[in-house]
Amino acid sequence: ILALRRNLRAYVADVEAGRWxxxxxxxxxxxxxxxxxxxxLGIVGYGALGRRVAQIGRAxxxxxxxxxxxxxxxxxxxxxxxxxLLASCxxxxxxxxxxxxxxHMIGARELGxxxxxxxxxxxxxxxxxxxxxLAEALMRRTIGGAGFDVLSKEPPGQDNPLxxxxxxxxxxxxxxxxxxxxxxxxxxxMLVGNIEAWEAGTPTNMV
Numbered sequence: 001i002l003a004l005r006r007n008l009r010a011y012v013a014d015v016e017a018g019r020w021x022x023x024x025x026x027x028x029x030x031x032x033x034x035x036x037x038x039x040x041l042g043i044v045g046y047g048a049l050g051r052r053v054a055q056i057g058r059a060x061x062x063x064x065x066x067x068x069x070x071x072x073x074x075x076x077x078x079x080x081x082x083x084x085l086l087a088s089c090x091x092x093x094x095x096x097x098x099x100x101x102x103x104h105m106i107g108a109r110e111l112g113x114x115x116x117x118x119x120x121x122x123x124x125x126x127x128x129x130x131x132x133x134l135a136e137a138l139m140r141r142t143i144g145g146a147g148f149d150v151l152s153k154e155p156p157g158q159d160n161p162l163x164x165x166x167x168x169x170x171x172x173x174x175x176x177x178x179x180x181x182x183x184x185x186x187x188x189x190m191l192v193g194n195i196e197a198w199e200a201g202t203p204t205n206m207v
Contacts, residue, residue, distance in 0.1 A: 001121060007169075031168075041093065046077075063078070067080065086118075107130040
């Protein structure tokens with residue numbers, strides 16, 4: 001969100017191309033730079049991850065709006081239908097499982113509802129978004145940008161429409177948002193804890 005909102009990729013490319021050295025001023029201001037404070041964060045799916053993103057958004061001074069299948073008792077967020085959230089928020093962050101109800105829930109119509117400066121973030125599941133429609137929206141600049149860590153097929157095939165994009169307003173990473181050293185240690189600790197609980201006759205997280 002920060003990289004896209006502040007156009008970091010475009011500015012890094014400018015520096016690498018040698019444009020800063022030839023600037024008549026001490027800085028380059030060729031790409032718009034936005035703040036998070038005072039902007040509106042839309043969260044689709046308000047489970048544990050969505051709630052944590054909301055906390056981080058509020059820490060940056062963002063107004064938090066949510067779309068959730070069930071009513072949410074949280075005075076710090078504004079709950080609204082998906083179409084209204086897409087049309088009114090500056091950043092949309094997806095936090096949903098992938099199933100038949102959520103597959104391609106963000107398609108050409110939904111992307112068309114977003115602000116021209118709006119950002120779409122997906123670190124949940126790739127199939128939530130119609131990737132061909134997203135590629136079209138990014139190339140036509142009908143949305144401000146997108147940051148994705150997931151694709152509909154992983155590893156992706158060479159025909160994925162998002163792989164060939166070389167745009168300063170699109171960031172794609174190979175499903176590594178979860179993979180920090182600290183996060184991996186937390187997962188290992190949880191696994192060990194679950195095994196120990198099972199051995200003790202008090203299993204947890206039963207399904």
